[in-house]
Amino acid sequence: MELLGLLKLLFILVVLGLTVSSLIGYSSRRRRSAKALAEVREQGGAIRRLSETERQALPPVYDPAKPKRPLALESDEVFLLEGAYSRHGLESNGTSTWHDIIDGVEVFLPYDADLFLAEHNRAEVVFAGKMAVVVGLNQEFDLLSAVERDQRRNTADQQWRDGARGALQDVFVGNDEDRDDDPDRNKEKDEEEAARKRRVDIYAQRDETVAEIEARRGRGVGLLPGLLLTLAFIGLGIATARTGVLAVSLWSGAAVLLTVWALWLFWRRWRPGPPQKVNTVTGTLNLTPLLFDEANSRVTVAASLGDKLVFSLPEHWRPHVSYEDGQRLEMDLRVDDYSVVSYNRQLSLDEEIRRFPLAYWGRHFTMALVAGVALVAALMLSRGPWADLMLTWNAVSGASYVEVREASDLLAAPPGPGTMVDLSGSGRCQVRASMGDWQYPRVHCDWIRWGGDTSALPRVEVDELTDALFADEVVKTRRDPYVEMMVKLYGRDPGQAPLVVSNSRELIELVDSACGSRQQQACAYLRDTLVEHLRVALPERPTDWETLREEVVGYDGEKPLQAVIGRSQLSLVKRRLRAVGQERAEQAVPDLGREIHESEKGGVLVHMIGDPGLTPASMTDIQLWRRFVELTTPGSAAPFSAKGMVVHRGEDDSGAPILVVDVTRQLDWPWRSLLLSFWILLCAVLLPVHVWLAVQQYRARRRREADLARLHGWA
Numbered sequence: 001m002e003l004l005g006l007l008k009l010l011f012i013l014v015v016l017g018l019t020v021s022s023l024i025g026y027s028s029r030r031r032r033s034a035k036a037l038a039e040v041r042e043q044g045g046a047i048r049r050l051s052e053t054e055r056q057a058l059p060p061v062y063d064p065a066k067p068k069r070p071l072a073l074e075s076d077e078v079f080l081l082e083g084a085y086s087r088h089g090l091e092s093n094g095t096s097t098w099h100d101i102i103d104g105v106e107v108f109l110p111y112d113a114d115l116f117l118a119e120h121n122r123a124e125v126v127f128a129g130k131m132a133v134v135v136g137l138n139q140e141f142d143l144l145s146a147v148e149r150d151q152r153r154n155t156a157d158q159q160w161r162d163g164a165r166g167a168l169q170d171v172f173v174g175n176d177e178d179r180d181d182d183p184d185r186n187k188e189k190d191e192e193e194a195a196r197k198r199r200v201d202i203y204a205q206r207d208e209t210v211a212e213i214e215a216r217r218g219r220g221v222g223l224l225p226g227l228l229l230t231l232a233f234i235g236l237g238i239a240t241a242r243t244g245v246l247a248v249s250l251w252s253g254a255a256v257l258l259t260v261w262a263l264w265l266f267w268r269r270w271r272p273g274p275p276q277k278v279n280t281v282t283g284t285l286n287l288t289p290l291l292f293d294e295a296n297s298r299v300t301v302a303a304s305l306g307d308k309l310v311f312s313l314p315e316h317w318r319p320h321v322s323y324e325d326g327q328r329l330e331m332d333l334r335v336d337d338y339s340v341v342s343y344n345r346q347l348s349l350d351e352e353i354r355r356f357p358l359a360y361w362g363r364h365f366t367m368a369l370v371a372g373v374a375l376v377a378a379l380m381l382s383r384g385p386w387a388d389l390m391l392t393w394n395a396v397s398g399a400s401y402v403e404v405r406e407a408s409d410l411l412a413a414p415p416g417p418g419t420m421v422d423l424s425g426s427g428r429c430q431v432r433a434s435m436g437d438w439q440y441p442r443v444h445c446d447w448i449r450w451g452g453d454t455s456a457l458p459r460v461e462v463d464e465l466t467d468a469l470f471a472d473e474v475v476k477t478r479r480d481p482y483v484e485m486m487v488k489l490y491g492r493d494p495g496q497a498p499l500v501v502s503n504s505r506e507l508i509e510l511v512d513s514a515c516g517s518r519q520q521q522a523c524a525y526l527r528d529t530l531v532e533h534l535r536v537a538l539p540e541r542p543t544d545w546e547t548l549r550e551e552v553v554g555y556d557g558e559k560p561l562q563a564v565i566g567r568s569q570l571s572l573v574k575r576r577l578r579a580v581g582q583e584r585a586e587q588a589v590p591d592l593g594r595e596i597h598e599s600e601k602g603g604v605l606v607h608m609i610g611d612p613g614l615t616p617a618s619m620t621d622i623q624l625w626r627r628f629v630e631l632t633t634p635g636s637a638a639p640f641s642a643k644g645m646v647v648h649r650g651e652d653d654s655g656a657p658i659l660v661v662d663v664t665r666q667l668d669w670p671w672r673s674l675l676l677s678f679w680i681l682l683c684a685v686l687l688p689v690h691v692w693l694a695v696q697q698y699r700a701r702r703r704r705e706a707d708l709a710r711l712h713g714w715a
Helices: 002-041 052-057 142-164 174-177 191-198 212-217 223-243 245-267 349-355 362-381 385-397 407-412 466-469 481-489 504-515 520-533 545-552 567-598 620-633 671-710
Strands: 061-062 065-069 076-094 095-102 105-108 120-128 132-137 200-207 277-293 298-305 326-334 340-343 402-404 420-434 437-451 497-499 561-567 604-609 638-651 656-663
Touching: 076 105, 076 132, 105 120, 142 200, 142 385, 174 402, 191 277, 212 277, 212 349, 223 349, 223 362, 223 520, 223 671, 245 671, 298 497, 340 349, 349 671, 362 671, 385 638, 385 671, 407 420, 407 604, 407 656, 420 567, 420 604, 420 620, 420 656, 437 567, 437 638, 466 567, 466 620, 504 520, 504 545, 504 567, 520 545, 520 567, 561 567, 604 638
Parallel strands: 105 132, 402 420, 604 656
Antiparallel strands: 061 065, 076 095, 076 120, 095 105, 120 132, 200 277, 277 298, 277 326, 326 340, 420 437, 420 638, 437 604, 497 561, 638 656
């Protein structure tokens, strides 16, 4: 987590650094531009004055950084500006600001002045604020002719939108023809042939056909229905986690509405929508080189009709259409985007789609993907899909609980899976192996044997020696005033004085009996602890266990043998004694547990699942041993109740029926199961249907591609 946080911090710092760097560079370039503009004003002299007609033709001037604030001309004096052209700008949040530069000075290019830019530029400019406004460029651009071109361009655009029959208005006419950037046009000797190449004629205007609308709009890949269906499944997931009626109703209702909306959007009848306008035009194909790839010896060209219309072909036509410069073409172009719907009477979208309808396999794939992911999520949320379906059926059909109060009634007519039962009586918790390993038996009160033969149960008792090791009085101690007084004389707290051990002999004999000659770790630790911390009143202090045992057990003095032990050491000795007892219990408990388990026979075995409170409690081996004693005592049966749904029925090794009852599935709260059932069934229907349809549509698309190839001779 620390590494992830550090990486996030570094990423933020890098982004901030790049942003600040861009802003600094942008501001620096603008300052340099303003400085260069000031130098031009100071050093350069005016070459002429702006005429009144030029002033009237000049459009409003705006600073790109402040596009809503117009700039006023400072004077009519025209200055000369020479240098290379460059451009810089700033992009942020999807918006961009660009600045045009000539010789380091920011310039405003009115109308179509950018079409006349060259590698080295000679511009006539006037000043407005911190910008130089271009009024003449490279002896090719001037305001008056630009206004005329702009008017002709507007006329051509209006003619194109209206589809007025006839030749499309030329933008560059008269002297402008000599200014066109096509060098071949300067060499054209036959003016009529040149005009023919530039000419584009509009023959008619019509509306798109339904097929052409479908080719343009398509039917999508089902993203909106898929999103709505995803939100519906999320709503179902939230509803299954709620326990209040109002919350469940709101979330499940929203999920159902979203589901209906998604399915309606997906399966509703497709409507073509409003058609766009299509113009039928003819003209000469012009190819203009754009890029040359030296590595592959490829030239990228731009195709246009005449010198006016740059068109775009449908994607599947492009690899198969061959261009020839000067070729005469007839095409149907959409008015809005100049896209081709019919090419030279050879290719037609309308004919293709009418003969070979489009196939949309992606829509079904989206829905199948959403349904598949949702099905996996539902199966992960459900503890048993089959049980959820059965509880839903029981709740909808009005089923009731089967009440059983005697094990004999249950044996006479055992309920099957899916039955709602209400069992109550007296039964015994069962001893079972943990994960199938009898080395770790546990008492499971989620497994109850109801009835059955108890005569075969072993009579288990805790070993007296082991029980003594766990007894609180295994080391009998008392306070001694004399000892406390001696401690007080040494300036210490008498409350910390050692305790007198009154049963040192019995303690040594108990340890000797419990451990004998065994060398287990617990016994070794216990012996060493007693040798070290049990101070016995003997002439010489024993240094090993054998000496201590012989001296204490063989003592025959007139007075009882006295011993003392520190208070903290007493706790340590007791822990060592219990560790030895735990070792003994650890050896006995697995065999006892297996013996009890194998002795349990008859009756009905009820296994309750679903309630975390039924999880077996963790016990030490001695606690388990004592619990075994309780379980094997006559009359050990305890009251139990199991109310829920039977999810499984089987038999144990003795032939007794086993009923697995999910106690969390109740008829008074079936909503979680009902919602999960609806979820699973909906996914189980949607997934195979859309997978099958996606496969069919994908095959249809491949067949369509093959049919089109044969139709046009592309195969």
